[in-house]
Amino acid sequence: MRFLKISVTAVALVFAATSLQAKEIVIKFSHVVAENTPKGKMANKFKELVEKRLPGKVKVQVFPNSQLYGDNKVLEAILLGDVQLAAPSLSKFGKYTKKLQVFDLPFLFKDIHAVGRFQGGPVGQKLLMSMESKGLTGLGYLHNGLKQLSASRALKVPSDANGLKFRIQSSDVLVAQFEAVKALPLKKPFSEVFTLLQTKAIDGQENTWSNIYSKKFFEVQDYVTESNHGLIDYLIVTSTEFWKGLPADIRGVVSKSMNEAVAHGNQVALDKATSDRKRIADSGRSKILQLSAGDRAKWVEAMKPVWKKFEGQIGKDIIDAAVKSNMMN
Numbered sequence: 001m002r003f004l005k006i007s008v009t010a011v012a013l014v015f016a017a018t019s020l021q022a023k024e025i026v027i028k029f030s031h032v033v034a035e036n037t038p039k040g041k042m043a044n045k046f047k048e049l050v051e052k053r054l055p056g057k058v059k060v061q062v063f064p065n066s067q068l069y070g071d072n073k074v075l076e077a078i079l080l081g082d083v084q085l086a087a088p089s090l091s092k093f094g095k096y097t098k099k100l101q102v103f104d105l106p107f108l109f110k111d112i113h114a115v116g117r118f119q120g121g122p123v124g125q126k127l128l129m130s131m132e133s134k135g136l137t138g139l140g141y142l143h144n145g146l147k148q149l150s151a152s153r154a155l156k157v158p159s160d161a162n163g164l165k166f167r168i169q170s171s172d173v174l175v176a177q178f179e180a181v182k183a184l185p186l187k188k189p190f191s192e193v194f195t196l197l198q199t200k201a202i203d204g205q206e207n208t209w210s211n212i213y214s215k216k217f218f219e220v221q222d223y224v225t226e227s228n229h230g231l232i233d234y235l236i237v238t239s240t241e242f243w244k245g246l247p248a249d250i251r252g253v254v255s256k257s258m259n260e261a262v263a264h265g266n267q268v269a270l271d272k273a274t275s276d277r278k279r280i281a282d283s284g285r286s287k288i289l290q291l292s293a294g295d296r297a298k299w300v301e302a303m304k305p306v307w308k309k310f311e312g313q314i315g316k317d318i319i320d321a322a323v324k325s326n327m328m329n
Contacts, residue, residue: 024056024057024058024059025057025058025059025246025250026058026059026060026061026084027050027058027059027060027061027084027085027254028061028063028068028082028083028084028085029043029046029047029060029061029062029063029083029084029085029086030063030067030068030069030074030077030083030085030086031043031062031063031064031086031087032064032065032066032070032071032088033064033065034064034065035064038142038143038144038265038266038268038269038272039087039142039144039234039265040064041264041265041268042087042142042261042262042264042265042268043062043064043087043261044062045260045261045264045265046060046257046258046261047060047061047062049257049260049261050253050254050257053253053257054250054253054254057250058250058253058254063083068082068083069083069086071086071088071089071092072092074086074088075088075092075093075095075096075136075237078136078237078238078239079135079136079239081239081241081242084238084239084242085139085236085237085238086236086237087142087234087235087236087237088234088235088237089144089232089233089234089235090103090104090141090231090232090233090234090235091103091104091169091170091171093131093136093235096131096134096136097130097131097134098310098313098314099127099130099313099314099315099318100127100130100235101171101172101173101310101313101314102127102314102318102319102322103231103233104171104173104174104177104230104231105173105230105303105306105307105310105314105319105322106173106174106177106180106229106230106299106303106306107227107229107230107296107299107300107303108303108307108319108322108323109146109228109231109322109325109326110228110296110326111146111228112143112145112146112228112270112273114325114326114328115143115146115231115233115325116143116266117325117328118321118322118325119141119233121321121325122321123317123318123321123322124141124321127318128140128235131237132240135239135240135241136237136238136239136240137237137238137239137240137243138235138236138237139236139237139238139243139255139258140235140236140258140259140262141233141234141235141236141262142233142234142235142236142262142265142266142269143233143234143265143266143269143270144208144210144211144232144233144234144269145208145209145210145231145232145269145270145272145273146208146228146229146230146231146232146273147206147207147208147227147228147229147230147231147232148206148207148208148209148212148224148225148226148227148228148229149161149204149206149224149225149227149229150204150205150206150207150212150217150218150221150223150224150225150286151164151166151203151204151221151222151223151225152164152200152203152204152221152222152223153203153222153223154222154223154225154287154289155204155223155225155227155289156225156289156291156295157295157298157299158180158181158298158299158302159181159182161178161181161182161183161204162181162182162183163182163183163184164183164184164203164204165183165184165186165201165202165203165204166178166183166184166185166186166202166203166204166205166206167186167187167188167192167193167196167202167204167205168185168186168187168188168205168206169187169190170187172310173306173310174206174230175187176306176309176310177230177303177306180302180303180305180306181302186202188202190215193205193215193217194215194216194217194220197217197220197221198220204221205217205221206229206230207232208232208273209272209273209274209276209277209280210269210272210273210276211232212224212276212280213276213277213279213280214276218280218283218285218286219283219285219286221286222286222287223286223287223288223289224280224286224287224288224289225288225289225290225291226277226288226289226290226291227291227296227299229299229303236258236262307319
């Protein structure tokens with residue numbers, strides 16, 4: 001009788017373990033933009049790849065357009081386990097690490113390929129782990145694109161910005177960036193930028209080609225300088241506890257799928273930047289100015305004090321690695 005009891009208990013434990021193993025893992029992916037954007041397409045590609053490779057084992061639920069959370073709340077939700085994935089702007093992580101401010105430093109990267117080399121290199125990959133002690137793990141970087149300067153007058157050299165009022169995101173680095181060229185930075189909501197430009201309450205702004213086109217900023221700005229001076233990218237992030245808690249074989253497949261989805265999203269972003277730049281040029285509403293190598297060097301020199309100012313928070317080794325990425329093929 002005792003033997004029978006032990007056998008029944010053993011069978012029950014095996015059954016429970018098997019059921020637990022067989023239970024489908026649900027990954028909720030919350031983001032704030034539409035499905036037809038680079039981020040939206042990346043998220044949907046991730047869902048497609050994971051569910052194809054892990055049928056019945058992992059289900060991915062994508063919630064676009066801030067259906068669940070905005071970027072300001074989603075990191076708390078990840079730490080609480082309410083969602084498992086998000087992709088906020090890199091500027092949203094200041095509360096958890098100052099090292100990611102490297103991506104806000106002006107005129108640090110010469111083009112998007114240098115950004116990619118840095119992000120994919122050892123220092124950029126190490127930055128993905130810079131918030132593990134706070135419970136967050138980065139899984140990859142997704143491009144929105146490089147920022148361009150638009151203004152009511154032509155900006156070719158740093159002194160051209162003297163006295164102009166520029167809208168900026170909430171960032172100490174961006175305040176220092178415009179103060180370095182004697183311009184006036186104003187922290188204003190993104191939703192107000194068009195009206196502020198139209199009414200001449202501000203003189204200029206900085207943004208990616210896709211944002212300048214989709215929000216029609218080019219219609220109320222005389223000039224856009226192709227400065228490629230800064231970056232608006234996203235960090236795909238998860239809970240460290242959730243990530244390490246996944247079975248190793250499943251985590252490997254999820255990681256591979258994420259890398260492929262990010263590559264897909266980055267290509268979408270690159271194609272969109274190219275096409276939206278052309279649309280702005282074809283419109284004739286804004287004149288696109290290109291910087292000569294000599295003019296760009298003047299901007300870089302003007303911004304080096306900004307790099308120095310934030311070196312202690314970011315780390316000189318990180319800034320040096322970013323600069324080095326410009327020299328690689």
